[in-house]
Amino acid sequence: MTNGMTRNCGNFLSFAAALMVVCSLWGKTPSGQIARTKDSEITAVSGESWIRHIGKPFSETSMGKSSSSLGPAPGATTSWQLQLSPGYSSQLVTLHGSDLYRLSCRGCHGPLGKGAPPEINAIPGPVQATSVATTMERMKKAGREMGRADATALAKESRASLIQRLHSGGEHMLPPTLSEPEIHSLVPYLEQLSDVAGAQKKQVAVNESAARVGEHIVKSTCHVCHSAAGPNPTPQQISEGAIPPLSSLPKRLNMPDFVRKVTNGAPIIMGTPATSYRGRMPVFGYLSQDEAAAVYLYLVLYPPRS
Ligand code: HEC
Numbered sequence: 001m002t003n004g005m006t007r008n009c010g011n012f013l014s015f016a017a018a019l020m021v022v023c024s025l026w027g028k029t030p031s032g033q034i035a036r037t038k039d040s041e042i043t044a045v046s047g048e049s050w051i052r053h054i055g056k057p058f059s060e061t062s063m064g065k066s067s068s069s070l071g072p073a074p075g076a077t078t079s080w081q082l083q084l085s086p087g088y089s090s091q092l093v094t095l096h097g098s099d100l101y102r103l104s105c106r107g108c109h110g111p112l113g114k115g116a117p118p119e120i121n122a123i124p125g126p127v128q129a130t131s132v133a134t135t136m137e138r139m140k141k142a143g144r145e146m147g148r149a150d151a152t153a154l155a156k157e158s159r160a161s162l163i164q165r166l167h168s169g170g171e172h173m174l175p176p177t178l179s180e181p182e183i184h185s186l187v188p189y190l191e192q193l194s195d196v197a198g199a200q201k202k203q204v205a206v207n208e209s210a211a212r213v214g215e216h217i218v219k220s221t222c223h224v225c226h227s228a229a230g231p232n233p234t235p236q237q238i239s240e241g242a243i244p245p246l247s248s249l250p251k252r253l254n255m256p257d258f259v260r261k262v263t264n265g266a267p268i269i270m271g272t273p274a275t276s277y278r279g280r281m282p283v284f285g286y287l288s289q290d291e292a293a294a295v296y297l298y299l300v301l302y303p304p305r306s
């Protein structure tokens with residue numbers, strides 16, 4: 001797999017290497033290899049959170065149940081430091097399909113696309129169904145050998161429904177925020193994740209602004225639990241289970257504390273009298289500090305709407 005690629009902004013060296021790739025490809029191939037999403041496509045996040053939308057209490061969702069990824073307890077000694085790449089907010093970031101997956105899908109479907117059935121379906125099955133070869137192989141195994149023409153028709157149908165989902169989401173899946181070039185980059189990675197033959201050679205990258213990176217993360221991960229807009233809850237309301245809306249987050253925390261909460265975890269003030277507690281929000285250790293800062297930037301530049 002591409003573990004080396006999955007955190008391409010994780011440290012400065014690989015970030016610099018990614019930038020060099022951007023620079024070398026940018027000038028040469030105006031319409032080829034690397035496409036850039038226009039900032040005009042970025043929109044503010046709006047509406048209620050996914051868990052409200054599906055009517056589940058936080059504690060009954062797969063994310064709410066995974067206590068393993070909680071942040072440090074209050075008073076725990078941690079040596080956390082803010083370390084952002086210079087120019088993280090103004091330079092383009094190169095995202096591979098694996099990064100788009102991480103930013104847009106991983107929050108719900110997990111690192112390998114297995115999901116959390118029955119709540120969240122697994123990805124590999126429906127992706128394998130888009131491959132003619134895999135479809136023929138599967139049918140053969142099931143004792144129902146199928147001609148290439150029929151398998152092609154079936155695979156085509158499966159591909160159409162996958163692409164449809166990448167544009168508009170599903171009944172219980174938030175609509176992803178993906179442009180055509182992003183879909184062209186993500187699909188080969190979904191195939192790689194699903195062990196479809198030849199997928200590795202088809203990987204393509206896209207260039208994105210920090211605000212776009214923030215948009216992907218907010219709309220597909222933070223919006224799972226945080227509604228877009230609303231009043232900033234009091235410490236008492238937080239202790240009663242309120243989750244602060246996305247619009248309140250840049251007011252509640254400054255950028256370094258925000259980055260820390262997301263990538264490392266940090267206690268939160270709640271209750272009466274106001275006390276520091278560990279909190280229930282999972283830590284997103286697979287997001288880099290640059291990416292968490294991009295989330296902050298996006299929320300400030302594109303204020304959430306109700
Ligand atoms: C907010 C959580 C959430 C996010 C984010 C999310 N999904 Fe889903 N996904 C679901 C749920 C829930 C289902 C099953 C119910 C449904 O279809 O709505 C699902 C189903 C699917 C299926 C269909 C599985 C089947 O059995 O047919 C595929 C494929 C899929 N997701 C791919 C993706 C990809 C690719 C991304 C990233 C672009 C993504 N999902 C992001 C929650 C999510």
Ligand code: HEC
Pocket residue numbers: 063064217218221222223224225226238242243244249252253258261262267268269278279280281282284295
């Ligand atoms: C699984 C649910 C869940 C998801 C997903 C989630 N959060 Fe939270 N978040 C919470 C809860 C619950 C709180 C209330 C404080 C606590 O329990 O830690 C919270 C609080 C916060 C706070 C306020 C901390 C404070 O001290 O005031 C920030 C900032 C925050 N979240 C940012 C984010 C960002 C950014 C994302 C997306 C990367 C995100 N959250 C995704 C559940 C979630």
